[in-house]
Amino acid sequence: MSGQVPLVDYLVLGSDPHLIAHECTSCGARFFDRRNACANCENDEFTDVDIPTTGELRAFTIVSMAAPGIEVPFVASVVDCDGTSVRGNIINTPPDPDHVKLGMKVKLATYKVGTDDQGTEAIGFGFEPI
Amino acid sequence: MASDDIWILGIHMTKFGKHPDKDTVDLAAEATRAALKDAGVTMKDMGILAAGNLMGGGGIGQMLQKQVGQTGIPVYNVANACATGATALRTAIMAVKAGEVKYGLAVGVEKLAGAGLLGAGGAAKKDGVTYEPSGRFGAVAPTDGRIGTQTMPGVFAQIGMEYGHKYGGTSFELFARISEKNHAHSTLNPLAAYTKKMSLDQIMNDVMIAYPNTRPMCSANCDGAAAAVVTNGETLKTLSPDQQRRAIKVSASILTTDPWQEACQVLPDVNTLTRNAATQAYEQAGVSPEDLDLVELHDCFATAELVHYDNLMLCEPGGAVDLFESGATWRDGRIPVNVSGGLESKGHPISATGIANIWEVCNHLRGEGGDRQIENAKVGLAHVIGLGSACGVHILEKAAA
Numbered sequence: 184m185s186g187q188v189p190l191v192d193y194l195v196l197g198s199d200p201h202l203i204a205h206e207c208t209s210c211g212a213r214f215f216d217r218r219n220a221c222a223n224c225e226n227d228e229f230t231d232v233d234i235p236t237t238g239e240l241r242a243f244t245i246v247s248m249a250a251p252g253i254e255v256p257f258v259a260s261v262v263d264c265d266g267t268s269v270r271g272n273i274i275n276t277p278p279d280p281d282h283v284k285l286g287m288k289v290k291l292a293t294y295k296v297g298t299d300d301q302g303t304e305a306i307g308f309g310f311e312p313i
Numbered sequence: 314m315a316s317d318d319i320w321i322l323g324i325h326m327t328k329f330g331k332h333p334d335k336d337t338v339d340l341a342a343e344a345t346r347a348a349l350k351d352a353g354v355t356m357k358d359m360g361i362l363a364a365g366n367l368m369g370g371g372g373i374g375q376m377l378q379k380q381v382g383q384t385g386i387p388v389y390n391v392a393n394a395c396a397t398g399a400t401a402l403r404t405a406i407m408a409v410k411a412g413e414v415k416y417g418l419a420v421g422v423e424k425l426a427g428a429g430l431l432g433a434g435g436a437a438k439k440d441g442v443t444y445e446p447s448g449r450f451g452a453v454a455p456t457d458g459r460i461g462t463q464t465m466p467g468v469f470a471q472i473g474m475e476y477g478h479k480y481g482g483t484s485f486e487l488f489a490r491i492s493e494k495n496h497a498h499s500t501l502n503p504l505a506a507y508t509k510k511m512s513l514d515q516i517m518n519d520v521m522i523a524y525p526n527t528r529p530m531c532s533a534n535c536d537g538a539a540a541a542v543v544t545n546g547e548t549l550k551t552l553s554p555d556q557q558r559r560a561i562k563v564s565a566s567i568l569t570t571d572p573w574q575e576a577c578q579v580l581p582d583v584n585t586l587t588r589n590a591a592t593q594a595y596e597q598a599g600v601s602p603e604d605l606d607l608v609e610l611h612d613c614f615a616t617a618e619l620v621h622y623d624n625l626m627l628c629e630p631g632g633a634v635d636l637f638e639s640g641a642t643w644r645d646g647r648i649p650v651n652v653s654g655g656l657e658s659k660g661h662p663i664s665a666t667g668i669a670n671i672w673e674v675c676n677h678l679r680g681e682g683g684d685r686q687i688e689n690a691k692v693g694l695a696h697v698i699g700l701g702s703a704c705g706v707h708i709l710e711k712a713a714a
């Protein structure tokens with residue numbers, strides 16, 4: 184088998200890569216992980232919704248010490264995608280406070296994380312400045 | 314004193330730092346025996362033991378009993394991240410409050426000297442040979458570092474940056490100056506792991522861990538223990554005048570977890586649960602933030618101290634930068650914060666922290682603060698937070714007599 188797989192199941196690849204969230208059908212709370220029930224209202228029905236691919240940088244840090252295998256420094260961040268907060272790295276820009284600013288507009292971008300023994304590529308996502 | 318009031322009768326904190334010649338039980342035993350002595354009671358008086366330790370392999374309460382007194386009382390081994398110590402204390406207080414026991418003992422201990430970066434667990438595993446989605450995110454490879462960061466320095470850095478984005482006024486230098494304050498405070502605390510004053514230049518030019526937190530702006534991994542004996546007003550009335558004089562009233566004892574908020578599962582929300590705990594604590598104690606003479610808050614990182622000024626309502630919402638800039642949180646200011654040196658300088662032996670901060674406040678309320686005594690301190694607040702999250706807030710008051 185070859186081809187591509189997303190790094191996480193809430194990343195949808197293809198011609199228009201984007202993230203999806205599980206939205207509570209009762210209260211609208213959004214989650215990226217597999218759910219047992221809604222943390223806000225206890226309802227257990229969800230529908231998948233597309234998350235906007237652009238947003239505003241709400242918080243970031245430039246990480247200089249990380250687990251083995253992770254290249255440093257890198258920029259970890261929280262991006263506000265039109266009301267839905269998303270965790271991701273800021274990529275395709277130098278990891279320093281001159282290039283990464285709170286409030287800046289960013290958009291989703293994908294990159295190759297690695298290739299397994301079968302030749303399958305894992306594709307991750309981050310956000311890059313617009 | 315009302316019969317059902319809760320009092321700290323005795324309390325002790327070991328020297329924080331490196332204790333290569335002592336194991337976890339040694340440190341816990343040292344704190345326990347000193348707290349019992351301070352209280353003027355023995356293990357035979359205790360009705361419950363609540364003990365916290367995260368890195369030692371479990372069962373700390375029973376291991377401790379085997380060294381200091383196996384009296385057969387119930388042991389609650391508790392774990393609540395960095396709020397473990399406060400959780401142990403809260404457990405002992407609940408048992409006394411419920412009327413099941415007259416005396417409760419709470420202990421927190423950790424051996425952490427030399428431990429590296431915390432919170433990066435699970436990432437050491439190599440990428441799979443064949444990508445297979447696993448876990449709740451269907452991940453084919455470790456996500457930490459690839460999809461943001463879940464390490465403590467990175468999480469708390471973002472929490473400070475988020476505050477800056479919301480209200481403005483923050484900068485690398487501002488956060489570094491908060492650290493400068495706590496390192497300066499620690500010079501008066503002989504029990505602190507680090508007691509050296511650090512200049513702003515030194516702090517800003519030290520090793521960057523997670524911008525804007527450099528190494529001295531992060532809590533110091535170290536060894537240490539703290540223990541407290543609690544009782545009720547009815548029992549205290551039967552004790553000696555000296556025990557009554559030195560007893561410290563627990564006017565509020567609150568533990569909260571993080572209620573659901575948008576984004577709280579993306580970046581931990583340390584604000585709402587702290588604000589909730591503080592609100593409940595002020596109400597329970599019948600005091601307001603203006604009444605506080607000193608505060609020991611959870612400065613696990615310099616960025617965290619700033620947001621907790623706001624969360625503990627030491628300032629108006631959004632006013633944390635102005636509060637710090639006014640000098641109010643220095644030891645000679647209006648509301649001294651972390652006169653012990655805080656976690657950045659005194660150190661952060663995780664499970665001990667939530668009792669050690671209460672020891673610090675008690676010391677001042679008893680007028681036994683030595684060189685760093687805050688004069689005429691009558692009311693103090695101690696706050697801890699553990700990611701996950703749990704928040705403990707205790708308000709303490711000097712005995713009326």
Ligand SMILES: [Zn+2]
Pocket residue numbers: 207208209210211212221222223224225226
């Ligand atoms: Zn819901």
